[in-house]
Amino acid sequence: MSGKKNYFVHESAYVDEPCEIGKGTKIWHFSHIMKGARIGENCIFGQNVNVAGGVVIGTNVKVQNNVSIYTGTTIEDDVFLGPSCVLTNVTNPRSQIVRHNLYEKTTFRRGATVGANATVVCGIEVGRYSFVAAGAVVTKDVPDYALMTGVPAKRAGWISRHGIPLPQADADGIMVCPESGYRYREVEPGVVRCLDLDEEAPLPPDKAIGRVSYDDLKKK
Numbered sequence: 001m002s003g004k005k006n007y008f009v010h011e012s013a014y015v016d017e018p019c020e021i022g023k024g025t026k027i028w029h030f031s032h033i034m035k036g037a038r039i040g041e042n043c044i045f046g047q048n049v050n051v052a053g054g055v056v057i058g059t060n061v062k063v064q065n066n067v068s069i070y071t072g073t074t075i076e077d078d079v080f081l082g083p084s085c086v087l088t089n090v091t092n093p094r095s096q097i098v099r100h101n102l103y104e105k106t107t108f109r110r111g112a113t114v115g116a117n118a119t120v121v122c123g124i125e126v127g128r129y130s131f132v133a134a135g136a137v138v139t140k141d142v143p144d145y146a147l148m149t150g151v152p153a154k155r156a157g158w159i160s161r162h163g164i165p166l167p168q169a170d171a172d173g174i175m176v177c178p179e180s181g182y183r184y185r186e187v188e189p190g191v192v193r194c195l196d197l198d199e200e201a202p203l204p205p206d207k208a209i210g211r212v213s214y215d216d217l218k219k220k
């Protein structure tokens, strides 16, 4: 293990060395971090999470119970993986054929969310602040800020960095997040950007605390 142990591992969890685990990260019951995994600071791994060797995970990543993160996966900062979501690393697995050196790459860009029980087929990029709805099956690249639902997952609309579906654009093409007030625009077909905060910038602390329920925000 590199550096001092300034992270938390529950006594029922296994951490195989060598691997990297950042300061403040917490690894809860029955989870297993495998040799060669690289995990950033302030992440949370719930119960029964497996992180395979070669996986790279950024900071402030939250992984709910019963998730396996396979070799070939890269997870950027602030990603949320919902309970029992399924990631993959071989498109066409066959028990008789060894494909250990052919694991496909899947990248979760900054701030993306994967809902409960969703499946992400490998070899794709899940865009920044995109949102995969519960139970969806994602088979293709997901654009930034896309809300993806269904099987196979299709874009149902755009969603804000705060996880609120964006309303219809106004006459100037602006979509305002009812929670943050941030303005978004489709700057070219299929490409949404936030006009008030760069995608790579951290949220200001006052915008990082939820104060209004989702149902109340939907009524706005």
Ligand SMILES: CC(C)(COP(=O)(O)OP(=O)(O)OC[C@H]1O[C@@H](n2cnc3c(N)ncnc32)[C@H](O)[C@@H]1OP(=O)(O)O)[C@@H](O)C(=O)NCCC(=O)NCCS
Pocket (backbone or CB within 6 Å): 082, 083, 114, 115, 116, 117, 132, 133, 134, 135, 136, 149, 150, 165
């Ligand atoms: C995608 C999501 C955010 C939408 O929530 P919402 O805005 O309250 O959705 P609504 O109930 O208003 O539904 C809007 C439409 O989307 C559909 N829909 C909602 N969630 C859906 C889902 N997961 N898959 C497919 N369709 C869905 C609804 O059926 C409805 O369709 P309709 O207009 O044809 O009737 C939510 O359903 C979801 O999946 N959240 C993830 C929850 C989760 O996994 N949390 C993990 C941490 S515990």
